[in-house]
Amino acid sequence: MATRAPYPTPPAGPGDGLLHHPHWWQRGWVRYGALTTLLALSGLVILALVRRQTGTEGLLVGLGLAVLPVPWLTAAFRWLDRVEPGPWRNLVFAFAWGACAAALVAIIANSFATRWIATATADPAGADTLGATVIAPVVEESAKAAAVLLVFLFRRRDFSGIVDGVVIAGITATGFAFTENILYLGTAFGTDQLSGDRGIASVTAATFFVRIVMSPFAHPLFTVLTGIGFGIAALSGERQRLRRVLLPLGGLLLAMSTHALWNGSSTFGPYGFFAVYGGFMVPAFALLTWLAIWTRQRELRTVRAELPAYVLAGWLGPAEPFALGSMRARRMAREYARHHFGGRPAARAVARYEACATSLAFLRHQGRKGRARADFVLREQELLAELWRLRGLARPALEYAARATVAAPVHGAPPPYGYPAAPYPAYNPYRT
Structure with missing residues (x-):
């Protein structure tokens, strides 16, 4: 019986194994120059x-x-x-x-x-x-x-x-x-x-x-x-x-x-x-x-609405849609990373993670509305690969920000998605 991978395998980079020989006028440095x-x-x-x-x-x-x-x-x-x-x-x-x-x-x-x-x-x-x-x-x-x-x-x-x-x-x-x-x-x-x-x-x-x-x-x-x-x-x-x-x-x-x-x-x-x-x-x-x-507020709502699908697939932690849908939580996550994980480089890594997750949410929203571009799958793979690369710094920072910013839910009311009602267990996307 085949065993399942402990985490989703990050996709390979675009164009792996393919050689491209653009003309000299198509090179980036020529255009920028x-x-x-x-x-x-x-x-x-x-x-x-x-x-x-x-x-x-x-x-x-x-x-x-x-x-x-x-x-x-x-x-x-x-x-x-x-x-x-x-x-x-x-x-x-x-x-x-x-x-x-x-x-x-x-x-x-x-x-x-x-x-x-x-x-x-x-x-x-x-x-x-x-x-x-x-x-x-x-x-x-x-x-x-x-x-x-x-x-x-x-x-x-x-x-x-x-x-x-x-x-x-x-x-x-x-x-x-x-x-x-x-x-x-x-x-x-x-x-x-x-x-x-x-x-x-x-x-x-x-x-x-x-x-x-x-x-x-x-x-x-x-x-x-x-x-x-x-x-x-x-x-x-x-x-x-x-x-x-x-x-x-x-x-x-x-x-x-x-x-x-x-x-x-x-x-x-x-x-x-x-x-x-x-x-x-x-x-x-x-x-x-x-x-x-x-x-801008509508964009934040889109982030909160689209990212839970990637939580279910194991790419994101359970509190991340909530944290990424709040500018206050995002800022707090960057500050937490800067103070606890290596200064400004860590904060920049978390900011990069937040930007990629937001782009992923918008990409999925366009696809769900039937407005996906031809490079939808390739772009999704690139963003997921970048998120997976940065998850070690970003995930603890965003989970901390979610715990610190969310208001306690009213008794009997459903909590917001990703609300950390209890301390987070060790992350396991296939936990039942």
Whole structure:
């Protein structure tokens, strides 16, 4: 009689025994090198263009002021992404694309289009208005959307839903706004230098108040609409091709329309800006913030609902679905590992385990909804193998976090899944 293995055998790595010989242009280092070179050149050109318009002193002043909202905007999007954190390289790419490539395209295209309209119509003032309300929204939102599209196409495993779309779009727009603010603030400073204005009544102070204090979320708000379109498309099945095309386009058009409304607010009369700001921008920002937080909580519920199947199969411990569905328990598990199992490397291992388990839950959810991709089985095997490799550190930490965070169940009520009512026995997935 054959004996059963004491634990589920981790699957072999993908492509074992197969030799692949990609062409030189398909190699990762070639692609990364080409992309890095493109972004670096775009950044240098942007730097030269801004410096030519603002001067060296204006560039430095604009840079110092424009950087102020960047850390907290980035931190806000990173906080939103904590359930299934994407790799840092995607965020760095998104910010660099927005600050360099998208900003360069916008500066060149907007300037060319505005000059062409002014020449064709002999109306420079009308050309400026048309450029701000029509040309700029189309050009800028398209340039920023390109970053979301690239991540959606080439980092598909890291793009699984609405939160991923919101985060990539928001970080891209944060980078774009950073460069644009340098230009506006540097130009305002140069104007003050020529006129001799100083203090709170200066053009620099007014520009800082409007762009940095009142509306640092403006560009992220516009582009997040595009990200939501891509995020919903990511939740669609591969056979729903029309849906996967129309949803991102609809989000992009909505982003362009919102951007055009914001840019055109100054043409609605002396109080047009404040009417659009208070009547549309602030409520839209609040609504999208609520949607993003609600989506994050929904992701945690998905984790708690999908992972018990892997507990029954022996891949996860009984308390892990509960712990992995709580951000407090996750943080506590990382802290426990850091203090008891080897410092920061142990904490990073637990964080990696949490991320893989979350990806596994989302993958299973898509499969159960009939939206599995062609690489479903391969991806599931990769995630299970990584979980099994890290289980020695992660499982005790998560079990501790479950015991420490769960509330005592009401007498007579069913406990939450994985509730550690008694000390954990030695783990045995085939225990009857």
